[in-house]
Amino acid sequence: MSQANQAALTITLEATARIYAANLAKGRVGVSPEPVDYHYRFAEAVVLKNAYALEHLANGLNETGKKVFSKVTGIALPRTQKGTWSALMMWAGINPLQDAVNRTAGQAEREKRFLKERDVLVSDSSYQELDDKIKEGFREIKSIAGNRMLTNGTMGINLSKRGSAMHHLVGYINARINYENALDALESGNAQEQELSKAA
Known part of the structure; x- marks a missing residue:
């Protein structure tokens, strides 16, 4: 980033932080209008277009933040949580x-950490084997003949097998299935966009 661009970014960040701090302090006795870390984090998220760092604006509890965001960006945010997040x-x-x-x-990693905290020991090779199977199309957990099975519709992996500890991994497996399904949908959507671009 050039020095000029860096300076412009700093000015925008500083200005946004000051506007946010001043608006939060308005009408509140003893609250300083001088920006602190919290205000700068908000400003940085706006300047860098980090929607996830601003997701709290959609929870309906920060009307001031929504107003400052709209003032700085020119983007109107709807009243509803869903509408705000979409915007x-x-x-x-x-x-x-x-x-x-x-x-x-990140959900699968959180599930791994949860299992580790509960002292459920699972080898890296077991995780890798499950990941590979899910990528290959094993995307449904069903109860078959009294056993919990990870299946692709024709074949299955017995998660209830005695001594395998696979039953502990259902949360992890579901998280990986959700991720792979989301990834497939994104790739399919991108492929459709490319086809439409070629046809245009």
């Missing part, structure tokens, strides 16, 4: 399919 995604250039991928991406 933030559009502003940041995130399509709904990409959002689904982003939201499911």
